Amino acid sequence: MSLIVCGLNHTTANLNLREKVHFPLDKTEPALSELRQKLGIPEAVILSTCNRTELYCRTESHTALNISGWLGQYHQLSNTELEHALYHYKDSDAVKHLMRVASGLDSMALGETQILGQVKQAYSIARQAGMVESFMSRLFECSFSVAKQVRTDTEIGANPVSAASAAVRLCQQIYPDLSKVTALAIGAGEMIELTIQHLLGQGLINLLVANRTVGRAAVLANAYGGQAIALTELAEQLPQADVVISCTASPVPVLGKGTVERAIKIRKHKPMFLVDLAVPRDIEPEVSSMDDAYLYTIDDLESVIASNLKSRQTAVKSAEYIIEEESAAFLEWERASGVVDSIREYREKAEQLRLQAISKALQQLSSGVDAQKVVEQLAHTLTNKLTHGPTTQLKKFGSENHEQAILIARQLLELNHEKE
Structure with missing residues (x-):
């Protein structure tokens, strides 16, 4: 049996392609069932975030080519669209890759912690789908342990950097004094909450939180002294927003160019700063062509994040050493477990x-x-x-x-x- 990883991330694929291969959370379990049905793979985990989509498969007969072929077929993409962006890892390299991902070493924001929660969620969904047996269970539990050790024993978490903090830093280039602006957060998930925390930490006072479920928006707004609104109120409330941060799970944009144009007109062309952290995108890309709207996507934040990473680079060697040791220990366990079957x-x-x-x-x-x-x-x-x-x-x-x-x-x- 071999462990194969097939995927793409922010370094190999642009946002447009990452959107096309994204697996929404509610579609992940059915996708795993199809993977098992069509390829007969007994163990698999699908990790799909705004910056990466990866398939972790334990298989006896299938190759990376078979798995990438299924990925393209599932999303109705041709080989030519995917082949330049896909990477593959096998066995020991695949083990190390997962440990690097869980530890934040493979993230756009080096050392960020959100990815660990996303890996855990992907693992949990795979377990619910019946796609996790002893090997995958041991592998992912080991990866979680490694991520915790990297966080504890190195300085990889010093001087926090993330997409959320990068968004706020960009915002301050247009509005240096956040106490004088109104921010509109669209969505009520972890990324939005993290961004709100960064905004408040930099002096924000006026906050609106919009969500499809008003109750969830109210919980978040009340926790941070803001006001909750429904998505249906966006057009009405948008003109008062100087800063817009959006990150929902909507399969289609929640904010269109026409709505932003009307808001800008009401604002008498006062600049509006918008950050779209969602994949698929929440804000229509055409908004970026407007003179008084400054739209940034998750890809645009990469250069901002890069400037905050130098302090973390020295910790990478220590983290890589931990991963090298722990991956070797896992592979030793795997070899021994093969003998256990023979003994039994x-x-x-x-x-x-x-x-x-x-x-x-x-x-x-x-x-x-x-x-x-x-x-x-x-x-x-x-x-x-x-x-x-x-x-x-x-x-x-x-x-x-x-x-x-x-x-x-x-x-x-x-x-x-x-x-x-």
């Missing part, structure tokens, strides 16, 4: 021979056969049956001149004395 099968076979011999012996005793003779025959039968297989193989190795196999067999059978 051998013991089961020996137990079957024992039960057969005892059954025959009991029948003889009940028939009046002398007990001593029964015991001797029992011992003789067991000895012959247990030595028959190894003896046959040793003869075969000898006839084929397999000296190395004979030496290994002698070790297994504890024949430690040299032949005279």
Whole structure:
């Protein structure tokens, strides 16, 4: 069995392509079921975030080409659209890759912590779908442990950087004093809450929170001293927003160019700063063509994040060392677990021979056969049956001149004395 990772991320694919291969949370479990049905893969996890989509598959017969082919077919994309952006990892490299991802070493924002929660969520969905057995369970649990150790034992988390903090830094280039602006947050998930925290930390006072479910918007707004509104109120409330941060799970844009144009007109062309952190995008890309609207997407934040990463680079070597050690330990466990199956099968076979011999012996005793003779025959039968297989193989190795196999067999059978 092999572990194969097939995926793309922010370094290999632009936002447009990442949108096309994204798996919404409510579609992930059905996608896993289709992966099992069409390819017969027993264990798999699909990790799909705004910056990456990756398939982790445990398979005996399929290759990375089979898996990437399924990915393209599922999203109705041709090979030419995907092949330049896809990367593949196998076995030990795949193990290290997952540990790097969970630890935040492969993120746009080096060392960010949100990815660990996303990996855990992907793992949980796969378990619910029945796509996690002992191997994947051990692999992902080890990765979570490694991520925690990296966070604890290195400075990878110093000077926090994330898409949320980068968005706020960009915002301050247009509005240096956030206490004088009104911010509109669209969505009520973890990314939006993190962004709100950064905005408030930089002095924001006036906050609106819009969500499809007003109740969830109210919970978030009340927690941070804001006002909750429904998505249906966006057009009405947008003109008062100087800053708009959006991150929903909507499959279609929630904010169109026409709505923004009308708001800008009401604002008398006062600049509006918009950040779209969602994949697929929440704000129509055409908004970026407007003179008084400054729209940034998740890809635009990469250069801003880069300037905050220098302080974390020295921690990378320490983190990589931890991953190297822990991945080696996991692979050692995997190799040992393969032997466990063989040991179990051998013991089961020996137990079957024992039960057969005892059954025959009991029948003889009940028939009046002398007990001593029964015991001797029992011992003789067991000895012959247990030595028959190894003896046959040793003869075969000898006839084929397999000296190395004979030496290994002698070790297994504890024949430690040299032949005279």
